[in-house]
Amino acid sequence: QRPLLNFSFPPTVDLQLKEPSTQESEMLPSPRVKKQDHSEDDNEGDVARRMVSGTSLKVALPSHRDPSSSTTSAFTGASSEVTCVPRSPSLYSAFNDRVRTATSCTVNQSCDDLAEFALRPAPIDVTIRCTITRDRRGMAKGLYPTYCLHMEREDGKRVFLMAARKRKKCKTSNYLFSTDPTNLSRGTNCYLGKLRSNVLGTKFIFYDGGENPDKSPVTDCESVRQELAAICYESNVLGFKGPRKMTVIIPRMLDNNERVPIQPKYALLSRRSNDLTDKLVTLVNKYPSWSEQTQSYVLNFHGRVTKASVKNFQLIHPDDDDYLVMQCGRVTKDVFSMDYSYPMCALQAFSIALSAFDVKLACE
Secondary structure, eight states: OOOGGGBOSOOOOOBOOSOTTTOOSEEOOOTTOOOOOOTTOSOOOOOOOOOOTTOOSOOOOOOOOBTTBEEEEEETTEEEEEEOOOOOHHHHTTTBSSOOOOSOOOOBOOOOOHHHHHHSBOOTTOOEEEEEEEEOTTSGGGTSOEEEEEEEOTTSOEEEEEEEEEOSSOSSOEEEEESOTTOOSTTSTTEEEEEEEOTTSSEEEEEESSBOTTTSOOSOGGGBOOEEEEEEEOOOTTOOBOOOOEEEEEEOBOTTSOBOOOOGGGOHHHHHHTTOOTTEEEEEEOOOEEETTTTEEEEOOTTOOOSOOTTOEEEEETTEEEEEEEEEEEEETTEEEEEEOTTOBHHHHHHHHHHHHSOOTTTO
């Protein structure tokens, strides 16, 4: 494998091969390409942001089709064939303290409440497909865009899930998340949480919509905000171009399908630094391999990504690099695909994706 210093372009894949019969992977940009991709460097442009206001979430789960096995999955009555890849319970024990072995992937869930769905983990063996659109209109010449997350349905329609916007006048990158794309503020019942980075853009923490104990006294411990994800990017102090390295930490799932509560007193990063990881799930990005045939780094995005970009990534569990917990990548200038699986929820996946889009002074 070629050393990273031979790279002249940030590499995370996305160009579908014209001859998939000879090579199954998708290509990363060639080292000969000089153009770089930064989240705030694109020119202004309109985004086809389709709001599906009023559309019910009682729809079939998006799915990958596996010829060897298919099951029926439903959101309150709607059914769909979904991929059900046989896996040993030992894999899911890395995510969940106690895993019950199931014989099918049938899921009966009510999804009328967007906030509830945003926090609900994907069912086991189901990949939920989503699209992120970026709208740069009307916010300081595109410096503070609005991102909208839609779930893709098998009939080609999309269902709006949530939106996020980068805040102005903050010392570090700060994004607010809401189920109301027209009112992205903390003072509403649509507020979901916020994503905050450090100065260098190498560490991000996502908090839910609970109270900040540092700003106001909190008498009820249950109302204190919880940490749902921590994202760490490896610094690139020497300036060599190459694939980004990222680590994601999320709370483990309990046997009742609830998350281990992680509050500021026992934060995700402090638990990890003190080797208190029994209640955590640690994910890493899948590192691309070097292809001598194409003279580029390659990853397989299964046709979901079509543009080469530093923002493209796949997250895996270290115990099984074939099980994609999440993948995200560029489709067009302002449209990205985002797919996630158990034990991740839509809110965690969306926050991780936005951390990848943000400018990172110490990583570029």
